[in-house]
Amino acid sequence: MRWGMVINLSKCTRCHACVAACRIEHFLPLHITWPRLIAWETSKEQGVEVTTYPVRCNHCQNAPCVEVCPTQATQKRADGIVWVDQDKCAGCRYCVIACPYQNRTFLSRDKNPGYFPGYPPTRFEKMGKKLYPHQEGTTEKCNFCMERIDRGLAMGLKPGIDRDATPACVNTCQARALTFGDLDDPESAVSRLIKQHKGFQLHPEFGTDPSVFYIDPGLANAPSNVAPEGSTTGCHIQHLSTMEARAKAIFQAGRGEEK
Amino acid sequence: MATHTSRQWMVTHEWMLKGNRQSEWIEKRGILLWLAFYCGGLGGGLYLVSLFFNNLWGMIVGWVIVAVLKGSFHFAFLGKPARFWRMVFHPQTSWLSRGLLFVLSFTGAAFIQIILSLTLPGSPLEILFKVVAGIFALAVATYTGFVLNKVKGVPFWNLPILPVLFVIGGILGGFGLTVGMGIFNDQINLHAAENWSRVFLIIDVLLISIYLALAARKDETGKKSVLYQLKGGLAVIFWSGVVLAGAILPFIITFYSYFAGDAAPGLIITAVICEIAGGMLLRYCLLKSAIYSPLIALKA
Numbered sequence: 001m002r003w004g005m006v007i008n009l010s011k012c013t014r015c016h017a018c019v020a021a022c023r024i025e026h027f028l029p030l031h032i033t034w035p036r037l038i039a040w041e042t043s044k045e046q047g048v049e050v051t052t053y054p055v056r057c058n059h060c061q062n063a064p065c066v067e068v069c070p071t072q073a074t075q076k077r078a079d080g081i082v083w084v085d086q087d088k089c090a091g092c093r094y095c096v097i098a099c100p101y102q103n104r105t106f107l108s109r110d111k112n113p114g115y116f117p118g119y120p121p122t123r124f125e126k127m128g129k130k131l132y133p134h135q136e137g138t139t140e141k142c143n144f145c146m147e148r149i150d151r152g153l154a155m156g157l158k159p160g161i162d163r164d165a166t167p168a169c170v171n172t173c174q175a176r177a178l179t180f181g182d183l184d185d186p187e188s189a190v191s192r193l194i195k196q197h198k199g200f201q202l203h204p205e206f207g208t209d210p211s212v213f214y215i216d217p218g219l220a221n222a223p224s225n226v227a228p229e230g231s232t233t234g235c236h237i238q239h240l241s242t243m244e245a246r247a248k249a250i251f252q253a254g255r256g257e258e259k
Numbered sequence: 260m261a262t263h264t265s266r267q268w269m270v271t272h273e274w275m276l277k278g279n280r281q282s283e284w285i286e287k288r289g290i291l292l293w294l295a296f297y298c299g300g301l302g303g304g305l306y307l308v309s310l311f312f313n314n315l316w317g318m319i320v321g322w323v324i325v326a327v328l329k330g331s332f333h334f335a336f337l338g339k340p341a342r343f344w345r346m347v348f349h350p351q352t353s354w355l356s357r358g359l360l361f362v363l364s365f366t367g368a369a370f371i372q373i374i375l376s377l378t379l380p381g382s383p384l385e386i387l388f389k390v391v392a393g394i395f396a397l398a399v400a401t402y403t404g405f406v407l408n409k410v411k412g413v414p415f416w417n418l419p420i421l422p423v424l425f426v427i428g429g430i431l432g433g434f435g436l437t438v439g440m441g442i443f444n445d446q447i448n449l450h451a452a453e454n455w456s457r458v459f460l461i462i463d464v465l466l467i468s469i470y471l472a473l474a475a476r477k478d479e480t481g482k483k484s485v486l487y488q489l490k491g492g493l494a495v496i497f498w499s500g501v502v503l504a505g506a507i508l509p510f511i512i513t514f515y516s517y518f519a520g521d522a523a524p525g526l527i528i529t530a531v532i533c534e535i536a537g538g539m540l541l542r543y544c545l546l547k548s549a550i551y552s553p554l555i556a557l558k559a
Contacts, residue, residue: 038554040276053555064411070356071345090345091338093283094355100412102551106283106338137338202554206411 002061002080003144003159004183004211005170006193007054011177014039014052018169018178025145025168027128029112032105034142035169054177056169057082057103057142058202058210065095065104073138080183080211081146089138096139100206104141107134144180145169160189183211278480278550280487281413285546288336295332296403297542298324299362300429301436301535303400306369308433308455310393314447315376317437322373325399326366354409358402365395400429413549414477415484421545424466428538431459435509435534442524457513460534464506467541484548493544501544505537 014037022034035056059082065074066082073088074095084095096104105111112134115122121129134140145167152158152165159165160181170178181190190213193199199213284292302324309317334340347363349356372388379385404422411417434456441447475485488497512530516522522530 038276055554064409067352068355068409070347070349070353070359071342072349073345088342088345089339090342092336092346092355093289093338094353094406096283097281098410098412100410100552101554102279102412108287108338135339139338203412203552208411 001078001185002183002211003059003149004080004181004190004213005056005144005167006179006190006199006213006215008177008179008193008197009053009214009216011175012052012054013175013177015174017172017174018054021168021172022142025148027124027132027134029107029134030115031111031113032107032134032140034140036103053214055101055103055202056212057144058101058208058212059142059144060208060210062208064098064100064206064208068094068098070094077146079149081144081149082141083143083146084139084141086135086138086140089135091137091139093139100203100208101210104139106139107136109136112136276553276555278483278553280547281549281551285543285549289546291332291336293543293546294539295329295336296546297539298329298332299358299403300400300425300542301432301538302329303365303396303398304426304429304431304433305436306365306396306433307393307400307430308437308452310389310396312437312447312452314437314440314444315373316444317433317440317447318369318376319373320436320440321396321433322366322369325362325396326370329362330366354402354406358399358406361395361398361402365392365399368392368395397426401426407545407549410549412551413484414481414552415474415549416545418470418473418477420466420470420473424463424470425542427459427463427466428541431456431463432535432538434459435531435538439528439531442527453513453516456509456534457517460506460509460513467501478552480550480552484550487550488544488548493548496540497544500540501537504533505541508533509537 016037018035019033019037022028026034028034035054037052037054039052059080061076061080063074063076063082066076070092071088071090073085073090074082075085076082091106093106096106115125128134148167149159149165152162155164157165159167160170160179163171166180167178170180179189179193181188183190183194185191186195193215194213197215197217199215201210201213283289302321304321305317305324306321309315309321334343337343343359346356346359350360368388369392372385372392375382375385375388401422404425407413407416408418408421434452437447438449438452438456441449441452471485471488474481476482487493509530512522512526512533516527
């Protein structure tokens with residue numbers, strides 16, 4: 001068994017819901033984000049557009065972070081999940097340096113000033129300290145919501161299919177751009193997507209064998225992420241696309257009035 | 260295309276695509292790690308050079324640099340210093356773990372050797388501990404090169420020549436300090452120390468040049484790192500600190516001393532300080548200019 005994720009780049013609507021869901025699930029400190037949405041400008045004939053890549057820990061099979069960790073705080077489970085035992089981490093940051101995907105963060109005091117610095121902690125923060133304490137001076141990263149997976153499996157549920165056993169980011173993705181499942185099972189949804197759409201990993205030349213795959217079926221004429229005419233992906237993409245066009249029109253109209 | 264100034268909200272998201280520099284091991288508390296890495300090279304190098312000249316004071320200073328200075332810097336750098344003892348448990352694959360074991364072994368062996376040199380000089384036991392401590396001193400001076408060399412995401416570090424550069428730099432610093440000590444200690448053969456210092460200075464300059472040439476040829480990101488050092492934000496530190504202070508000035512002083520016979524102690528001390536500063540700044544530049552391969556290769 002090897003848990004993995006497939007990210008459909010064409011479906012991602014860059015809404016940041018996965019980032020928010022993870023924050024809520026793990027009570028992340030203010031300046032920590034486990035999944036990230038990296039974005040860059042692409043020039044189109046009609047103007048500037050934004051292209052995005054949702055990234056997170058790749059849970060590599062040959063994880064450099066596991067290899068370099070001197071305290072064995074970073075470990076790989078039998079199911080492929082790479083996680084950090086914060087009670088063992090000495091805070092040397094070698095894993096942060098060694099991760100070629102730059103998906104680890106050292107939790108220093110300045111990254112955890114409280115959601116409203118200078119004010120008492122919110123109820124959310126107070127609850128987080130009880131339910132999911134984060135240790136300053138240690139390293140953090142995405143753990144594929146392994147608590148949800150373990151709890152779900154104990155209840156007889158199937159990760160990737162049953163919501164209570166599936167990572168929070170996958171559950172929350174309104175565009176269904178994220179798919180989770182067992183990469184070792186050729187009949188799983190992730191395996192089929194990878195096979196069908198020629199899934200690829202980031203930087204395969206490093207020999208890390210990530211468990212996060214990307215597919216780009218060209219559904220939305222990627223990399224613009226704008227749904228094409230006749231897309232059956234979902235009305236929300238068309239909606240966002242329309243919103244973007246409207247926002248641009250309003251912005252340009254505003255600039256015209258300024259002149 | 261809109262400029263970034265008009266789209267500030269995007270800048271934070273773009274950092275993985277621009278080939279960003281590592282910061283954890285050089286900025287804020289990372290400065291301590293830079294100092295720790297340098298102390299490893301310098302202390303280990305000085306100990307080896309002191310063994311060569313049978314200079315007991317040099318061995319003691321080398322031990323203090325590794326055990327006290329390097330140890331303290333590492334300790335202060337850790338996010339959870341009280342857990343440092345856990346770091347010895349993974350030497351199978353982790354160079355940091357191996358490094359800690361080297362430092363601990365060197366500290367123990369060199370301490371016993373120094374005691375034996377003071378109480379039983381020339382005894383077989385003293386010689387045995389000199390050999391053992393010498394091997395660990397070499398390991399202490401070298402391992403930081405392997406620590407960085409292991410990082411696949413940074414092409415600038417991922418070069419086999421890096422550990423060699425680190426150990427040669429450490430030994431050069433060791434010769435520099437030995438020359439400085441030789442002014443005050445008649446038992447040290449000052450001329451021999453100066454001669455070796457010249458040789459290692461030339462080797463060091465050649466190695467730095469080869470290293471930068473190899474890094475620039477490795478790939479686009481490696482080239483970026485080299486250019487950042489030679490022409491970018493680190494150019495002032497590199498040219499004035501590493502090249503002028505670390506190589507040209509000691510070169511001029513040491514060759515003046517070679518042709519003129521004896522150089523004034525003030526000049527020799529200046530050369531030693533320049534050499535040490537150059538070595539420190541070289542490591543600073545190596546850590547600071549480490550750029551990651553962009554996460555996603557963008558089409559030009």
